[in-house]
Each structure stands twice: as C-alpha cells, then as structure tokens.
Amino acid sequence: MASTTTGIDSNDDFPITTILDYSHLYDYDEESSGMCRKSDVRQFAQHFTPPFYTIVFLLGFVGNILVVVIYALYKRLKNMTDVYLLNLAIADLLFLCTLPFWALDARFGWIFGNFVCKTVRGLYKINFFSCMLLLTCISIDRYIAIVKAVKARVSKQKIFLHSKLISLVVWVTAVLLSLPDFRYSSQNEGQQSCSTNYPGNILKVAGLAVQITVGFFLPFAVMLFCYSTIIWKLLQAKNFQKHRAIKLIGTVVSVFVLSQLPYNSMMIVKVMDAANITITDCETLKNVDIATEITQSVAFLHSCLNPFLYAFLGVRFRQDLLRIMKDIGCVGQRHLREASRPQQTIWKRSSVHSETDTTGTLSL
Template structure:
C-alpha cells in the first residue's frame, strides 16, 4: 500500500535491528549512515494514486453488478452462490479502502492513530477473506464435480454449511488482521501510516503468516482441487470440457500471476527481518519500489474476480443482459446458447454453472 509497510532503517556500521515508522527515511547518508529514501516517496506519490483509483473504478463496477444480480435476478441456491456473494462483498469493502490510501500517498498524514489502525485492519480483513473464499470456491467445485454423490447427499444442508463456512472465513480474516491493528500507528513526523513490529522475530512471524494464509494455503487448495476436476473432465466425452479446462487454467494462472510476485517479495523481507541481510541503500530502495509494484499487481485480482468466477457463467451473463435491457442499453435479449457439458449428475451442472457453463 502507499504506506510501504514494515521496513527497518539500517546503518552501514552495525546490524542492530531498529524498526522505523516509515520506509521513506529522509536523512543524509554521508552524515548519519542512514538510507535516504526520497526517491521511493516520489515514486509512490506519482505511481500509486492513479493506479489505485483505476483499480477501484474497474473493480467496484464488476463486484456491484454481482451483488445487484443476486439481489434482483438470481436466488442463492448453492454453496458457490453464497461464496460468490461474500467474495463480491469482500472485494467491494477492500476496494473502498484504496482511495484513502491513494490520498495518503499524495498528502501523507491524513489518518489519526485510531483511523490508521482501523483502515489497515479493514484492508487486511478483506484481503484475507477474499483469498480464503477463493479456496472455498475451489473446494466446492471439487465436491460438486469429483464427489457428485456426496454433493447430492448434502444438498439439504448446503446453504447452512456454506453460511457457516463463510462465517468461519470472516472470523479467520479478523484474527489474521489483528497484528495490523495492534502494531499499526500514525507517525506524525514521517506523515505515514505504517506497521511497526516491536522486534524482528515478531515481524518475521507476521510475514510468514501472511504468506502462508494469503498464498501458499489457497494455492495448494486450488492446485489439488482443480487438478482433480481436470482429471474428471477429461473422462467426459464432450466438447465443452475443453472450455471448462481453459477456464480453470485462467483462474489458476491469474491467481499465480497476481499473487506470486508480491509474496516472493514478502519472503525476501521476512528473511531480511531475521538476519538484516540487506545493507545496501540502493538495494533497499529497489526492494521498496518492487514491493509497491507487486502489491499493486496483487490488487488486480479484485477487478478480475467477477470475470473469472461469475460472468464466465451463462446464467450470470443472461441476467446481466436483462439489466442492460432494463436500462435501455440493448434492444433485444440475446438468449445464450445452452451448454452441452455432461457430467455425472444434473446437480453438478447446477452447482458449478457459474464456473463451467
């Protein structure tokens, strides 16, 4: 985010750990030995605000459309429906924090201490909830397609289970965001909202938890579930299976492309937090800039979620056309071609219609 998180200042004569309130240290290297980061500050001021506002505008439209479609045209009948609605809400809440961080990047110091903690906590809660909900969607699709008999047997309890699972996701996201609330503060001198860990071990643990819960866990779940789904689809004698496999490839590919670069940087920062291995000023500045770029790329997932998880489905596209027709955007309602994908049971098509059909 614009308040480049959790960096430490260093000197070139000692390896003592000394957490700072900002990554934009503005000291004279020659006189004090501290790394001057005015270049990072300048990059943030010019790069982040337009990027954040663009992501906000693109993402908010798609996710609000999903909420509207569920409210007016589509009844919530399956676990996927519950997860998609929760995912859209989480994306909306997450995206709504971006304009504030854009303003903070431009002007600095717009938050008080409490608002700084609150804003960073809201950001983390919705970040983790989005990622965990993607894992839930993967598991639901795996059960619906690979374990079709089990899916039919639990159909009566499906909504209750999905609501309870969503509740667990939100509670887990709140717990994972607690470090942000505890260690974030507004530094008036540096005019930034930053996360300041009390010691390097706590900082390293915080990074490790973020990478594990925010990338490796959901990525492992997605790889397992979608691999089993592809194996099942390859056994189906239908042309539509190739389209379904392409959709799966897009889902996994987008997740890796948007999330892997940022989490790789987090791993580097976690290792540096433990050993203070990076002592070169230019390397530190490059790492800060790389953090901003890769984290911004990670935010693109909130824009792409509606396309990957909802509007790829025939039902969602049909309902969207109804909305456009209602507003006079189109004159005739185009009836989507019905899919010919045949799985092992009708309930599979119903449960995963927004994903494969």
C-alpha cells in the same frame, strides 16, 4: 505496503513493516544517521501508486457491485457457489474501499489521524484475508461439485447450509488474523505515515509469515490440488465438451499465480532480510522497495478480475447482467431474448451441475 527501511550499519535494528506502509518513503539523512535516503522511492510512489490504485478501485468497484446487485435483484442464494461468490464480492468491495486512503497516503502522507489509521489498516487486512480464504473455499466447492458429484447431489441441502457456516468461519478467522493490525497500527510521531509497528522483530516476521501463508501459499496449494484433480476427472469423461473447461481452469490458476506470486516473492525477500539482515546495500534496498510497490499493485488487480473469473463466466450471471443493462436502456429486447435461449453447459451428464451452474466459471 510491506517494505523495509533498513540502516546500513549492521548494529542497527532492522525493522520490517507490513503491507501498505509508506513510512519507508520518508527521507533519511545518510550522512547524519547512517540510514538510506529514499527520496527517489517516494517520488516513484507519488507518481505511480495513486493513478494505479484509482484504476483498480474503479474497475473493481463496478464489477463487484454488479455481482451484489445481481444477487439482490435476480438471484436467491441457492447453493454453496452463490454464498461464496456473494461473500467474495462483498470482501472485494470492502478491500477496494481502503485503496483511496493508501493512494492519498502515497501522494501526500497520512493525513487522516491515528483512529482512521487503525481502522483502515484493520479493515484492509480483514478483507484481504477473507478474499483469499473465500477463493480457497470456491476451489473446494468446485472439487466437491465435480469430483464428488454423486455425494454432492445426495447431500446438496446439507452442503448448502454448511457453506453459510463456513463463510461465517472465514470472516471470524479474518478478523482474528487482523487483530494485530488494529492493536499495533498507528500514525508515526514526527512523520505523516500510518504503519503497523510490532514490538520486536520476531512478532513482525511472524505476522508477515502469516500474511504470506494465508494470502498465497494456502489458496495456491488448495487450487493446485482441487483443479488438477478436476482436470484429471474431466479427461476421464466422454461425450461432453471438456477443453473449454480445462482452459477456464488454467485461466483461473494462471491469473492467481501471475498476480500474486511476484508480490509474495518480494515479501519472502523482506522476511529473510528482517530475520538475517541479508540486504545492506542502499541501492538494493531502494530497488526492492520499488519492485514491491509494483508487484503489490499488480496483486491488487485480482480484485478487479474476481467478478469475471468467478461470476460473469456463468450463463445465468451473463443473462442477469443483460437484464440489468436492458432495464437501464443499454441493450434492446432482441439481445436479451437471444441471450436467454437455452445454452448447453459442459455438465450435461450431471444434473447437479446444471442446477448449481457449477461455480459459474466452468460453463460455456
């Protein structure tokens, strides 16, 4: 968790740490060192973070593992959407697997050693960046499939091949952006904490700025352009149901903004504090740390919701999910037959959409 353990003395170095860093929770003697005592922040994190991360992990793991199982058992990768959704589910799963480490870190301090510290922080960042970049790719995919429907139909095979290359580029980019965490992360001497300690404030601020840009502003800007253009296209169309599609688009964008904006706003506050030393009051610092803890946890909920926003709203995904439930005895044959009846989608006017189940999220 990105947080700032900041001295009250203006001559002190004002360090800024990166996401999921709990070193700020350790107590500092305000009288002997001029530092802000944060035992109450640590106490809050000990009680709030572990159960919240456990819930996020369990819900997100079940949803994303179902997506992977459905692709493995019932689907072949037939289009860009399939490629991106499978990669997104894998990235979410790997991202969620780092949360138990941070839950234990918040409760007991870092007890896993230096090597695991570097590995977990690096893997966390790889999957964080890949998730956000894949959400960006999904938005562009929808834009092409709906706004550029004729072009998408003509070059369908070429676009599908490109999607595999784009997914590879996403993962390589995420690895490159995560290299500083592999390089500078370590278990702090004298403390049971794992953090990324950049050499110098300029590099620290730059690293956090990249996180904010790639983790929020880039996907949000692409979503805003692509989905607003899609809505405009829907409003021009006739003879098909468009209101549900617009509602689904609004849900996707709203969930992203409501889950990510508060946390990234706190990150901007911390960048400004690191660059200009804007926060010097101890109580304000503690309130910022607690607010960051809460907003970060809310941001992680997006990994739980991704399977429902981007996969299970699709008719075929729902049918395949029911088939899995039937195979394990959770639903009967009658329910499966009812769900398998032909269902009309909002994209009747374009065969490319019925073939690709355009993103599985704009279907009825």
